[in-house]
Amino acid sequence: MYIELKNINKSYGSFKASDDVSFGIEKGKLFALLGPSGSGKTTILRMIAGLEKPDSGEILIDGKVVNDIPASRRGIGFVFQSYALFRYMTVYDNIAFGLKVKKVKKQEIDARVKELVKLIGLEGFEKRYPSQLSGGQRQRVAFARALAPNPQVLLLDEPFAAIDAKVRQELRSWLKEMIQKLGVTSIFVTHDQDEAIEVADEIIVTNRGRIEQTGTPIDIYQNPATAFTAGFFGVTSELEDYKAFRSFEEVEEYDRAIIRPEFVKITKKDEVQKYKTSAVEGTVERTAFRGNCIEFTVRCNGSILTARRELDEPRVEVGETVDVFIYRIFITHGDEVRLLPNNAIREESVVI
Amino acid sequence: MAKETQSQTVGAKPSPVVKWLLIGLSVLFLFVMLVLPLITVIQEALRKGFAAYREAISDPDAFSALNLTLEATVFAVVINTVFGLFAAWAVTKFRFHGKKLLVTLIDLPVTVSPIIAGLIYVLTFGRQSAIYPFLEEHDLRVVYAVPGIILATVFVTFPFISRELLPVLEAQGTDEEEAAAMMGAKGFTIFRKITLPHIRWALLYGIVLCTARAMGEFGAVSVLSGHLRGQTVTLPLQVEILFGDNKYMPAFAVSSILVILAVVILIVRSIVEYIGKEKK
Numbered sequence: 048m049y050i051e052l053k054n055i056n057k058s059y060g061s062f063k064a065s066d067d068v069s070f071g072i073e074k075g076k077l078f079a080l081l082g083p084s085g086s087g088k089t090t091i092l093r094m095i096a097g098l099e100k101p102d103s104g105e106i107l108i109d110g111k112v113v114n115d116i117p118a119s120r121r122g123i124g125f126v127f128q129s130y131a132l133f134r135y136m137t138v139y140d141n142i143a144f145g146l147k148v149k150k151v152k153k154q155e156i157d158a159r160v161k162e163l164v165k166l167i168g169l170e171g172f173e174k175r176y177p178s179q180l181s182g183g184q185r186q187r188v189a190f191a192r193a194l195a196p197n198p199q200v201l202l203l204d205e206p207f208a209a210i211d212a213k214v215r216q217e218l219r220s221w222l223k224e225m226i227q228k229l230g231v232t233s234i235f236v237t238h239d240q241d242e243a244i245e246v247a248d249e250i251i252v253t254n255r256g257r258i259e260q261t262g263t264p265i266d267i268y269q270n271p272a273t274a275f276t277a278g279f280f281g282v283t284s285e286l287e288d289y290k291a292f293r294s295f296e297e298v299e300e301y302d303r304a305i306i307r308p309e310f311v312k313i314t315k316k317d318e319v320q321k322y323k324t325s326a327v328e329g330t331v332e333r334t335a336f337r338g339n340c341i342e343f344t345v346r347c348n349g350s351i352l353t354a355r356r357e358l359d360e361p362r363v364e365v366g367e368t369v370d371v372f373i374y375r376i377f378i379t380h381g382d383e384v385r386l387l388p389n390n391a392i393r394e395e396s397v398v399i
Numbered sequence: 400m401a402k403e404t405q406s407q408t409v410g411a412k413p414s415p416v417v418k419w420l421l422i423g424l425s426v427l428f429l430f431v432m433l434v435l436p437l438i439t440v441i442q443e444a445l446r447k448g449f450a451a452y453r454e455a456i457s458d459p460d461a462f463s464a465l466n467l468t469l470e471a472t473v474f475a476v477v478i479n480t481v482f483g484l485f486a487a488w489a490v491t492k493f494r495f496h497g498k499k500l501l502v503t504l505i506d507l508p509v510t511v512s513p514i515i516a517g518l519i520y521v522l523t524f525g526r527q528s529a530i531y532p533f534l535e536e537h538d539l540r541v542v543y544a545v546p547g548i549i550l551a552t553v554f555v556t557f558p559f560i561s562r563e564l565l566p567v568l569e570a571q572g573t574d575e576e577e578a579a580a581m582m583g584a585k586g587f588t589i590f591r592k593i594t595l596p597h598i599r600w601a602l603l604y605g606i607v608l609c610t611a612r613a614m615g616e617f618g619a620v621s622v623l624s625g626h627l628r629g630q631t632v633t634l635p636l637q638v639e640i641l642f643g644d645n646k647y648m649p650a651f652a653v654s655s656i657l658v659i660l661a662v663v664i665l666i667v668r669s670i671v672e673y674i675g676k677e678k679k
Contacts, residue, residue, distance in 0.1 A: 148582050
């Protein structure tokens with residue numbers, strides 16, 4: 048483990064921002080700290096950076112405890128949420144600042160800055176001030192500034208929050224590519240699950256100051272370990288009474304029954320369907336065109352669910368009665384989560 | 400043109416009568432209250448001809464008054480610049496208990512009458528004070544001496560610079576400083592490279608305001624001065640003394656020095672404001 052947190056606690060007054068947080072990060076990987084606002088993800092990032100001190104617990108970087116090492120000597124590059132570019136300095140001076148402070152030779156600084164400006168594709172912008180750049184360009188400068196002193200670790204606080212949707216998409220792939228190319232161990236904080244899934248090698252899910260789960264995006268998405276994770280990823284809907292849907296095992300005690308659109312199949316009455324006996328009827332309340340699919344809001348057994356159909360499938364209209372089949376459900380009880388597959392599928396595979 | 404159409408789209412179109420009436424009233428008010436007295440000052444000062452005017456302002460007492468005024472102003476500006484920077488920095492960059500109280504205290508000199516400020520210093524440093532024997536022993540004179548006048552001027556112009564800096568520093572936040580500190584920059588480097596460029600114009604503007612106020616201070620200085628002619632008399636006090644002696648022409652002549660200084664400051668202020676806006 049290159050970065051390791053051991054039993055970190057941190058409180059602000061009565062608010063517990065970190066509650067016994069422990070996790071490890073391998074060298075060269077890109078990690079996402081993902082959680083809703085107030086879940087303590089930024090606090091973790093700031094503690095690793097040395098901008099906040101944990102109340103208890105140890106932070107290790109490259110095998111050394113860094114709790115008492117000041118931020119400036121931890122070998123960390125930090126990209127702030129608002130970028131915090133020095134507004135009275137040019138792009139060149141912004142990137143050079145960290146090296147100037149370290150009293151690096153002038154020619155070396157010049158060479159490094161030129162290299163980075165080229166890397167971020169902003170050649171010719173060296174003399175501009177941050178206010179003369181677009182959001183995406185500013186982010187690139189912030190990235191280059193953080194990388195200039197060759198940090199071992201790169202930390203990014205909500206790196207895409209201040210950028211409009213279209214540029215954000217572009218920057219995500221750009222950032223991922225850059226970090227892979229440079230091989231610098233990186234952690235970024237985000238509250239956007241899509242962003243985390245798309246960009247990160249691994250995700251650390253935080254909630255109410257605790258770590259809920261750590262794993263690869265696929266793993267976390269498909270096998271949520273806690274009730275929170277199950278409800279946090281994907282477009283989830285909740286079933287009022289899952290037992291009203293057919294062919295599911297009956298669980299005695301449970302809190303919530305959570306499904307995602309890909310768990311649901313809706314079929315027109317006149318279409319052929321595989322699990323007709325296990326389907327129930329529902330009414331389409333709304334449809335929304337999503338570009339690559341059509342999203343339906345269906346009322347079924349007193350629950351509102353979201354389902355999707357391909358564009359080339361026969362049209363389903365608002366008010367139409369359809370058959371609803373559910374492949375699987377996440378059942379939560381307390382912090383626990385269990386995946387409940389539809390028995391109709393299993394029975395079929397047994398027969399075959 | 401663009402501006403006009405914009406103002407018309409907001410609510411009803413204001414009638415031209417109201418517009419000209421308001422402008423006329425404002426101009427009239429400014430003329431009667433400000434321009435007329437200023438003209439009177441210059442006119443009265445030059446009533447007996449330019450030679451008499453020159454004689455009046457080259458009077459040794461007037462000259463020493465000008466010197467003292469400038470001396471007190473320089474002290475007040477320097478002390479309050481340093482203090483204002485510290486206070487504004489402390490209030491905006493750190494979290495601590497009693498922050499609100501500190502901000503309120505900074506404003507105190509504006510709300511308290513200058514006479515009271517003067518009296519406070521007389522009581523603190525005068526004969527009836529507990530520290531008077533100590534001051535006496537070390538031959539330090541505050542009351543009815545130059546240090547007292549400087550103290551009074553500093554007190555009265557206390558908030559001018561910090562008040563200008565507070566909103567600017569507040570708006571800037573601490574991100575940039577934090578980023579610089581992360582990269583290993585030391586406190587002074589951070590101040591010089593990041594904070595100072597940001598507050599430059601606000602600071603200059605504060606200094607201009609502080610200078611103007613310091614030169615015109617009368618109340619607190621009057622209490623602490625003791626009116627020793629040629630020693631502890633500032634320009635405003637000199638004007639009062641001459642006026643009291645029924646020497647009207649010289650009184651106006653000395654006043655005109657203050658007026659000229661004020662106009663110079665106004666011009667400097669406008670330039671600072673203009674450049675500051677351009678820079679933004």
